[in-house]
Amino acid sequence: MRRTLKAAILGSTGLVGIEYVRMLANHPYIKVGYLAGKGSVGKPYGEVVRWQTIGQVPTEIADMEVKPTDPKLMDDVDIVFSPLPQGAAGPVEEEFAKHGFPVISNSPDHRFDPDVPLLIPEVNPHTISLIDKQRERRDWRGFIVTTPLCTAQGAAIPLAPIYMNFKIDSSLITTIQSLSGAGYPGIPSLDVIDNVLPLGDNYDNKTVKEISRILSETKRMVDDDDNNLSLGATTHRVATIHGHYEVIYITFKEDVTVEKIGETLDSFRGEPQNLKLPTAPDKPILLINQDARPQVYFDRWAGNPPGMSVVVGRLGQINRRTIRLVSVIHNTVRGAAGGGILATELLIEKGYIDKR
Amino acid sequence: MRRTLKAAILGSTGLVGIEYVRMLANHPYIKVGYLAGKGSVGKPYGEVVRWQTIGQVPTEIADMEVKPTDPKLMDDVDIVFSPLPQGAAGPVEEEFAKHGFPVISNSPDHRFDPDVPLLIPEVNPHTISLIDKQRERRDWRGFIVTTPLCTAQGAAIPLAPIYMNFKIDSSLITTIQSLSGAGYPGIPSLDVIDNVLPLGDNYDNKTVKEISRILSETKRMVDDDDNNLSLGATTHRVATIHGHYEVIYITFKEDVTVEKIGETLDSFRGEPQNLKLPTAPDKPILLINQDARPQVYFDRWAGNPPGMSVVVGRLGQINRRTIRLVSVIHNTVRGAAGGGILATELLIEKGYIDKR
Amino acid sequence: MRRTLKAAILGSTGLVGIEYVRMLANHPYIKVGYLAGKGSVGKPYGEVVRWQTIGQVPTEIADMEVKPTDPKLMDDVDIVFSPLPQGAAGPVEEEFAKHGFPVISNSPDHRFDPDVPLLIPEVNPHTISLIDKQRERRDWRGFIVTTPLCTAQGAAIPLAPIYMNFKIDSSLITTIQSLSGAGYPGIPSLDVIDNVLPLGDNYDNKTVKEISRILSETKRMVDDDDNNLSLGATTHRVATIHGHYEVIYITFKEDVTVEKIGETLDSFRGEPQNLKLPTAPDKPILLINQDARPQVYFDRWAGNPPGMSVVVGRLGQINRRTIRLVSVIHNTVRGAAGGGILATELLIEKGYIDKR
Amino acid sequence: MRRTLKAAILGSTGLVGIEYVRMLANHPYIKVGYLAGKGSVGKPYGEVVRWQTIGQVPTEIADMEVKPTDPKLMDDVDIVFSPLPQGAAGPVEEEFAKHGFPVISNSPDHRFDPDVPLLIPEVNPHTISLIDKQRERRDWRGFIVTTPLCTAQGAAIPLAPIYMNFKIDSSLITTIQSLSGAGYPGIPSLDVIDNVLPLGDNYDNKTVKEISRILSETKRMVDDDDNNLSLGATTHRVATIHGHYEVIYITFKEDVTVEKIGETLDSFRGEPQNLKLPTAPDKPILLINQDARPQVYFDRWAGNPPGMSVVVGRLGQINRRTIRLVSVIHNTVRGAAGGGILATELLIEKGYIDKR
Ligand SMILES: NC(=O)c1ccc[n+]([C@@H]2O[C@H](COP(=O)([O-])OP(=O)(O)OC[C@H]3O[C@@H](n4cnc5c(N)ncnc54)[C@H](OP(=O)(O)O)[C@@H]3O)[C@@H](O)[C@H]2O)c1
Ligand SMILES: NC(=O)c1ccc[n+]([C@@H]2O[C@H](COP(=O)([O-])OP(=O)(O)OC[C@H]3O[C@@H](n4cnc5c(N)ncnc54)[C@H](OP(=O)(O)O)[C@@H]3O)[C@@H](O)[C@H]2O)c1
Ligand SMILES: NC(=O)c1ccc[n+]([C@@H]2O[C@H](COP(=O)([O-])OP(=O)(O)OC[C@H]3O[C@@H](n4cnc5c(N)ncnc54)[C@H](OP(=O)(O)O)[C@@H]3O)[C@@H](O)[C@H]2O)c1
Ligand SMILES: NC(=O)c1ccc[n+]([C@@H]2O[C@H](COP(=O)([O-])OP(=O)(O)OC[C@H]3O[C@@H](n4cnc5c(N)ncnc54)[C@H](OP(=O)(O)O)[C@@H]3O)[C@@H](O)[C@H]2O)c1
Structure with a gap:
């Protein structure tokens, strides 16, 4: 059996963020460990989130507090999902990668970096190997993988x-x-x-x-x-x-x-x-x-x-x-959060993500 | 100066019918003389019509009674506009043409009769000459001209x-x-x-x-x-x-x-x-x-x-x-009523419509 | 443990019918046994239904054929849910009750019969006793219970x-x-x-x-x-x-x-x-x-x-x-199908419904 | 015959602003002389405006340039219509009134000043006399009149x-x-x-x-x-x-x-x-x-x-x-621009507005 990995969701109150929360609630080995936000920091997730999807906010998540988007607060996090807005995402994702986190991004900011995979797991899985180049070139312990528009x-x-x-x-x-x-x-x-x-x-x-x-x-x-x-x-x-x-x-x-x-x-x-x-x-x-x-x-x-x-x-x-x-x-499931989770599962399988 | 021609509007309470009414209210030489319908026969036009367009029902039209779709009641009518539903239109339009009326139809029923023009006045005006063949072949005093989908x-x-x-x-x-x-x-x-x-x-x-x-x-x-x-x-x-x-x-x-x-x-x-x-x-x-x-x-x-x-x-x-x-x-103006009125103006200009 | 009861859903392809199907898919002791319809009779449920609700058509239901609304075809049915259109419902429901079926109706036709409960289980459960009067007066083995608008x-x-x-x-x-x-x-x-x-x-x-x-x-x-x-x-x-x-x-x-x-x-x-x-x-x-x-x-x-x-x-x-x-x-859950299922559970508890 | 008065429309590109423009295009004695805005300053009105109303931008207005919201640029303006956003409106309107302009405001900022009329011309026309108090108290040559929410x-x-x-x-x-x-x-x-x-x-x-x-x-x-x-x-x-x-x-x-x-x-x-x-x-x-x-x-x-x-x-x-x-x-006509124009006509009639 696989060990459970802890995920942080950046932009967790956004339209993509909520799908990460919803889909991970039942995931066999990835668990939500940190909910990050901006305007909603400090408030219980269940109170601030606009749950524009099916079902209800998972009970165990509803009372979690939304916290700052800061790698230093995420010691026990193994994976970072980043559905941050264009512009905000770029530098934040680099910082997380530098700090050693695997960053799965749905945002456009790094999609066309030549050493960053733009991954649809069924379509171009071999592009995952770009990560090796990325780490070497940028001297990062972590890395960034993006999902397409x-x-x-x-x-x-x-x-x-x-x-x-x-x-x-x-x-x-x-x-x-x-x-x-x-x-x-x-x-x-x-x-x-x-x-x-x-x-x-x-x-x-x-x-x-x-x-x-x-x-x-x-x-x-x-x-x-x-x-x-x-x-x-x-x-x-x-x-x-x-x-x-x-x-x-x-x-x-x-x-x-x-x-x-x-x-x-x-x-x-x-x-x-x-x-x-x-x-x-x-x-x-x-x-x-x-x-x-x-x-x-x-x-x-x-x-x-x-x-x-x-x-x-x-x-x-x-x-x-x-x-x-x-x-x-x-768009927010296959086209974003679901695609991000699937990419992560593939990265785990290929040995790119493990307990930190 | 041109003499005023009287028009009957079949399907006058429909979505195309109301655009005929609206556009003819200010027409220099075509005037609404007869409002035909089906379910709304016998009632004042202004009371039954769903006026789903700009402006208000023209005052002089609001009190006119909706009447049956019957050529025998339209003695003083010079032109018949026919935005009737598919299926209902076909036989009715033939009957009117037989009775000598120029029928301008927005319905699909006769669009592919080989002797019936499918007319966009700016695009294929010469197809008007099909009318001659049509009259001859069918031995009609009137005729049918259609506008496209x-x-x-x-x-x-x-x-x-x-x-x-x-x-x-x-x-x-x-x-x-x-x-x-x-x-x-x-x-x-x-x-x-x-x-x-x-x-x-x-x-x-x-x-x-x-x-x-x-x-x-x-x-x-x-x-x-x-x-x-x-x-x-x-x-x-x-x-x-x-x-x-x-x-x-x-x-x-x-x-x-x-x-x-x-x-x-x-x-x-x-x-x-x-x-x-x-x-x-x-x-x-x-x-x-x-x-x-x-x-x-x-x-x-x-x-x-x-x-x-x-x-x-x-x-x-x-x-x-x-x-x-x-x-x-x-769709209901250029694509139907407006296209029908423009076709009529061209037909008048070419001598195909006159006082009956 | 309770024995499983078989339900027929009349109007099963309608907006209320689909909620019955959805909610009964997971019911502990009521099971869908018969899907009735009108226009869709003879076709597989999954192909004809407009599934305008959450989730997907339950797999075990998708291939069931929609069948006629006829009590004589429902030998092994224990309960009849009737979300039929106004007008159509009345006589059909009487016929089913006469044939001995408990009929839970969401339609308005019998709501104001003086011997028919208009039931919200939390609000007026004691009105269930009207059923006794109803059976006696009408000499029915079955009965009709309605849910409100x-x-x-x-x-x-x-x-x-x-x-x-x-x-x-x-x-x-x-x-x-x-x-x-x-x-x-x-x-x-x-x-x-x-x-x-x-x-x-x-x-x-x-x-x-x-x-x-x-x-x-x-x-x-x-x-x-x-x-x-x-x-x-x-x-x-x-x-x-x-x-x-x-x-x-x-x-x-x-x-x-x-x-x-x-x-x-x-x-x-x-x-x-x-x-x-x-x-x-x-x-x-x-x-x-x-x-x-x-x-x-x-x-x-x-x-x-x-x-x-x-x-x-x-x-x-x-x-x-x-x-x-x-x-x-x-409206279609608490206000119709869910209310009907809840009413049925209460009727079962009170001994009004059992295996036929 | 009445002399023509020149109006400035603040917030002229907004949803209320466009109704002022539309309605004044045919006004017998009020004419648009100045179109003010914020983000759209410097551009031709017809190019920047979202014309979310009936008809088209009046031809004579389409080419006018949107200009700053500044009383010093409005020498020949007789009336100022102010459909400015809440918060922005308050100080701007005071400045215009101080400069001697009659300000007809649709914004909420001054609605509850005790010396400012909250005017529906058919309902509380006598409150216009508050203007006298207002001018005296505030020592303004101009004044502010508001229309309600x-x-x-x-x-x-x-x-x-x-x-x-x-x-x-x-x-x-x-x-x-x-x-x-x-x-x-x-x-x-x-x-x-x-x-x-x-x-x-x-x-x-x-x-x-x-x-x-x-x-x-x-x-x-x-x-x-x-x-x-x-x-x-x-x-x-x-x-x-x-x-x-x-x-x-x-x-x-x-x-x-x-x-x-x-x-x-x-x-x-x-x-x-x-x-x-x-x-x-x-x-x-x-x-x-x-x-x-x-x-x-x-x-x-x-x-x-x-x-x-x-x-x-x-x-x-x-x-x-x-x-x-x-x-x-x-809401944008009777409830705002139309109400503002009607108020102005009444104010003119009562002698509160004249050529400056
Ligand atoms: N929506 C889609 O279908 C879709 C599909 C593919 C990719 N994407 C991409 O996914 C990203 C997110 O889209 P979305 O639709 O979920 O956006 P959204 O609904 O606008 O949500 C934005 C989220 O980001 C947080 N946030 C905003 N600014 C931030 C900042 N400066 N620092 C940290 N957090 C910040 C917000 O937190 P607070 O609420 O706490 O302020 C919120 O949780 C975008 O890059 C988008 O292009 C979206
Ligand atoms: N809508 C469009 O954009 C558009 C564009 C191009 C062409 N067309 C064609 O124009 C025709 C009319 O379309 P519409 O959208 O105006 O339809 P509509 O809104 O459904 O109106 C139908 C009209 O026809 C009358 N009518 C119905 N059945 C009749 C019958 N058996 N005998 C006499 N009158 C009858 C109705 O009268 P009562 O109300 O009195 O019953 C009503 O006035 C159709 O053939 C359509 O294909 C429509
Ligand atoms: N919708 C609501 O929110 C709501 C709430 C409370 C109560 N109700 C009541 O529930 C009833 C059903 O409403 P709905 O919204 O589900 O209607 P709907 O979507 O129009 O569905 C009608 C259903 O009845 C079937 N049907 C129609 N005519 C029939 C006939 N003569 N004999 C047998 N079956 C027939 C149809 O079958 P085919 O598709 O095979 O033709 C379809 O399955 C109505 O009485 C309504 O007043 C509805
Ligand atoms: N909408 C209604 O139904 C309605 C009804 C009654 C009263 N009102 C009131 O009318 C006012 C306007 O509403 P609206 O719906 O027309 O608003 P809107 O569509 O948002 O338009 C705002 C307008 O104000 C301009 N503007 C924005 N900030 C400005 C500033 N700081 N200085 C100068 N101009 C500025 C904008 O110019 P640019 O486009 O150039 O930036 C735009 O022309 C509000 O106070 C509202 O409460 C509205």
Whole structure:
């Protein structure tokens, strides 16, 4: 039996933080040991948290006090989960890594450091080895691993097995995202009631950039002189609470059939499945075969643990070389906290995290 | 000066019907003479109508009684606008045409009759001549002209000038549509609160089919051996009241620049503009150049008359041959009632409608 | 140990039906044995049901076929839960009772039959004895028990302990209700987006009528010559999915303090709590003491089992004789399926239901 | 003919500011001469403004530059409208008054200064004379007049004629308010999607306090030893854009009939109507007699000018001494900008404002 590891959750009162708390409440060998925050420091977690998720605040957590975000106060902590806001996250995460903590970050600040993994455990697990380079170069005892933008994951997870097995020419994506993706207070209500809110070039571009990197880090099984694919993304928010919906058109360099694509998606498994990691869903991708599905409300909590599978449907043949599919991803679970916990389980398995 | 023509509005209490009433209240030479309905027959219009649009029920209309949908009661009517529900519309419209009425229909029932125009006045005005064939073949004194599906218009209007001037290979569309597009009661609230509702294959396919036909009826100015373009559409509703939002990716057979495409869209004018028809907006397409626009709430009523211009923005270069644009169309105005009135003005101008 | 009883759920695919399915999946001695429906007969439950609640369709239920609503097909069924639509329910429920089934109905059709209990197990459990009269009068082997309108319960549950302990003069109620209360398809989306929808006199009146009857059936502990209280209710729906929010002003015949009222609410327990029935929450009323609570989103699933406690807050003194409180009730759980299961447990305990 | 007066609009890009701009575009003798802002200073109004109202930015205004909020730059301005945020407003308004400007404020900062009118032109016009005291005491050439909280107006306007003509014992109010009432960015979307948001004690109390003061300043026509009435308010926001909905229960000291109350409301007129002020609606209160009206979506723009009439309906008799009514008020029009313009017209009429 594995020893129990103690986790600190930075930003524990945030929309990602609460999913860490919820998911770790039942974890076999990771336990919440420290709840960090900013404005809510000093108050009982159960009183200050906006519990915008399923279930209730776990009883044993409700009375814990929110504490400062300070490595010096975390002597008995083995892992640090960091869903901190952009900008705030960067320096804090470096400090924790310097202090010897393994930092699993959902924030964007270090995603494009060349020695930091941008990890989807099923898709690019071998990038974990970047940690060795990172520690050496930075002379850190700890390290930083990041998880990608939720929006990027909603496309990258279904695109990955396809990219590994077929020659993709281009993919054109349109997202219809939920409000929780922007944190709290996040999106003003007057921006989304009776409206569709475009997120603009900046958000579109970072989505494309992250998907590109993730795909380039997969192990391709096809012969292709030209690895490059052209990506486009147009991103939006509407008045949904959780769950990003993404329409993904893919054009190939050769004729394809949706049947073959469907099989590829359905049979996709990664190391987390092979290793039977506790937070790994049986299938990272759940194919759904109904004309009006997936839907955000009905499919965002799919899989087991709930919210860990990306639901893919609407597989359709546009022409001989172009197909369409639609994905729904739970942005704060698979796209953040759940992805972070799964990454941690893999890191533990690979010997990167142990009792400090 | 033109003589005033009397119009009957079938389905006058519906979501399209109210826009006919609103727009005709100020029309220079078309006047509402008859309000037809079904469940609301016998009651004063102002009492039964759900006025889900801007302004108030025009005073002179509020007290008019809703009357049966019967050509024999419409002796002094010159034009019949028919925004009737699918299925109900078909036989009723034929009966009116047989009785000698010009029928301007927004319903789908006759859209693919080979002798019936599917008219966007700026795009395929020459298809009006199908009326001659129609009358001859069917031995009708009247005739039927249809306007396309609102969703199809939101893409076809910006695609038309591009198709006329460039060699398009394919276009991949994702729509985020409003609730009024489905009429009343239409979409159940539980389908769209905290949800994105896919409309399914059937709706996707009819959107593609109508866009294809409309584009094929434009006057192309480019040399292209192969006229065919491949179209894909993925259609949805979200919790917006009016206004369809459409993300349109276009791949060309040659290199293009967004600047050239922008100029083409901006300078697009059609016969309604040349003829200065009263309901013709100055520009059928209004280009907007802000990162987070168009937005449904802020752009659906664009143009003059309000709601008659399609707003296009987010012009972006995906790669040398692929661009992206986004359109917002007011589905019940430009996409239905306004389009019907503009078609009528053109038909009058061309001599197809006169005092009966 | 108790023997397992088999339940049939009529209307099993409806919004109340799914909560029966969800809650019975873990019940210690009631098990789903028959899923009845109408339009969905013949199809696997998991394929046709709109699972608009937490969690997923229980695996063992997903493959069960939906069957006709016919007592003759239910030989081995011990209990019939009937969340059927108004109008349809009445005759069907009589037929089942005639055939010897205990029918627990959430529908309004028999609520005001003088020999039919309108039961909130914590509030008026002694009305169960009406069953004896009912069987005798109607010569039935089975019987019908009803649960009140969800809206009425949201007020009656907090009003009951107050009415039992204080002299109430009047209570003036305003409700802000959720969409699921109207079933599916229920409320058209265009009625509630950017709107507040009044439910009108009819709905207001039945709310008042049910609350009045329920209060009159409590065991009063105060001396009061005049039992009558005056009630007013103004009812609405807004764009929330589950959970009715009710603002309740109460004027007394004597001076009161919110503290005393608070104690009364907090200490309220009923027979289900005393008997430790499996679906009984520890507290039927959960007092919450935060300025901006209860809120529909955060409080509707309160209690254990989730959704079985009514959350009451905003206790405020308006003047010496008038106080204000606010309640949130989960309409399809405490207000329907959960209330029905709790009633059944009480009926079993009292010997009214046994293996047939 | 009246000379044209030049107005400066402080906070011109805000939700109240845009209604000033919209309404003054057609005003017979007040003209927008200066658009002030903060973050948007230096930019063309049409580019920075979120035009969250009907119609489009008036063409002649779109190109005007937003300028600093500084009295020294406003030499040719005759009137200053001040919809500034709470806190920011107070000192700025004093400075403008000191500089000799008539300041019409919609902000709360000076509402309870004993020498500052809290004006609803139809209800307490004689409080205008406080200005004389104000100028004297403060030695100002200009002055400050405030308009009440939008929420308070939604109740005070219908309560005023009732209070003037009947002996009210108490009134118990529940509000369901719109998002624009909180300005922009205002309410976070995650607070109101699938939720009802209570505004809490503070907001409840200020609503009661303002209504109390306004009613106490009406001219009562009834003999009543005890002027006091007891008020209670419970305030909320839901996901509506404009328009506050208020359920108002009124208990009297004597028997009343809804018929009499209805007549009183229907016949209510004030000085603005008598003086035929340009922004005065024919009727400040529009009675609507349909079971499911008023509704926020359909009634907020009622009256002429649109949004200037409060729509009252659902008149119901609860018991012999208690009645119920429901009001809908356009919070940014009647409740702010429109109320401010109407106040100004009255002030002009009374000689308090002239060319400087
Ligand atoms: N939301 C998503 O779907 C999602 C998905 C993937 C990645 N992410 C990323 O995850 C991060 C968190 O997102 P979120 O949605 O959870 O945000 P959020 O709801 O806004 O929560 C922010 C949390 O960070 C804490 N915090 C804020 N400033 C801080 C500071 N300077 N130092 C320490 N703690 C601070 C807050 O604590 P107090 O409440 O105590 O002030 C709160 O717990 C962001 O980087 C985001 O990009 C989010
Ligand atoms: N909504 C859009 O954005 C849009 C855009 C383009 C095209 N269209 C097409 O326009 C048509 C109308 O759409 P809508 O949204 O206005 O629908 P709607 O709101 O449902 O209104 C339907 C209208 O038709 C009347 N009606 C219904 N059944 C009838 C019958 N059997 N005979 C005569 N009248 C009947 C109704 O009258 P009573 O109220 O008296 O019963 C009502 O006035 C549809 O064919 C739709 O496809 C709609
Ligand atoms: N929703 C609430 O919050 C709530 C609360 C308290 C009480 N209630 C009461 O509970 C009842 C059910 O409400 P709901 O919201 O669950 O309704 P719903 O979502 O509309 O579901 C109706 C169910 O009844 C079935 N059904 C419809 N007509 C039938 C017929 N003629 N014979 C047999 N089965 C029929 C449907 O089956 P198919 O899908 O197979 O057609 C469906 O399963 C109503 O009486 C309601 O007043 C509801
Ligand atoms: N909204 C309503 O329904 C309503 C009803 C009655 C009364 N009120 C009151 O009216 C006032 C305005 O409300 P709102 O809803 O219009 O607010 P809002 O939408 O938030 O607009 C605020 C406006 O004030 C400007 N501003 C902000 N801080 C400023 C400062 N320090 N100095 C100068 N200008 C500043 C902003 O300019 P920039 O955009 O340039 O930064 C913006 O134009 C508030 O006091 C509110 O209580 C509102």
